[in-house]
Amino acid sequence: MIGRTRLLVVVLAAFATCLQATTIVPMSVEDLTQASTHVVVAQALESRTEWNADKTIIFTITTFQVSESLKGQAPHTLVVRQMGGRTMHYEQKVAGVRHWQAGDQSVLFLRPSVAGDGSMAVVGLMQGDFRVIQAADQPGESVVSNGVAGVHAYDPSKRSSSEFAGTKMTLNDLRSRVRKAVTQ
Numbered sequence: 001m002i003g004r005t006r007l008l009v010v011v012l013a014a015f016a017t018c019l020q021a022t023t024i025v026p027m028s029v030e031d032l033t034q035a036s037t038h039v040v041v042a043q044a045l046e047s048r049t050e051w052n053a054d055k056t057i058i059f060t061i062t063t064f065q066v067s068e069s070l071k072g073q074a075p076h077t078l079v080v081r082q083m084g085g086r087t088m089h090y091e092q093k094v095a096g097v098r099h100w101q102a103g104d105q106s107v108l109f110l111r112p113s114v115a116g117d118g119s120m121a122v123v124g125l126m127q128g129d130f131r132v133i134q135a136a137d138q139p140g141e142s143v144v145s146n147g148v149a150g151v152h153a154y155d156p157s158k159r160s161s162s163e164f165a166g167t168k169m170t171l172n173d174l175r176s177r178v179r180k181a182v183t184q
Contacts, residue, residue, distance in 0.1 A: 022096035023152045023161055027124045029174060033181035035123045036109040038072035040064070041132070041171075044100035045077070049085035058092045060085035061119065062100050064108070070178045080108065081119040095150040096125040105132040107144055107174055126151065132171055142171040 042064035109128030130144035147166020
């Protein structure tokens with residue numbers, strides 16, 4: 001009986017871990033660019049949360065100030081809508097969705113959201129959200145990464161998945177790849 005109980009606990013623990021993960025098919029920078037209507041370098045100004053009409057899903061709405069447009073004609077400020085967030089007594093988390101704090105800088109690959117209210121959505125969950133950070137080993141150089149914990153990358157050719165580490169590169173390399181993909 002003890003052996004079966006342990007096995008059940010192990011199986012349930014593995015199942016619970018899978019429930020907290022998101023699995024994606026990785027997209028290259030070029031694929032993200034093609035799937036986006038806008039690619040911008042922007043800084044988060046403020047975020048707020050709201051329920052959908054049925055009060056079943058919480059959305060986080062973040063306003064960004066655009067400093068550079070790499071694809072599309074972006075307005076000076078834009079609004080990004082994402083699933084998940086916290087209201088007074090409730091919190092909904094979506095693995096693979098990162099929320100922003102005021103001051104966070106990102107390169108965002110965007111498309112119009114399904115809300116139809118003029119807000120935008122990040123392409124490919126976290127894949128279209130490259131956070132910009134200052135390189136510790138290269139003063140004046142910024143690096144970007146779209147990696148986030150709790151996400152698995154599925155490789156169709158191998159029929160297997162592994163932890164998604166994301167793509168990390170310099171901001172200038174990302175700019176170059178996006179501009180090249182736009183002209184193709």
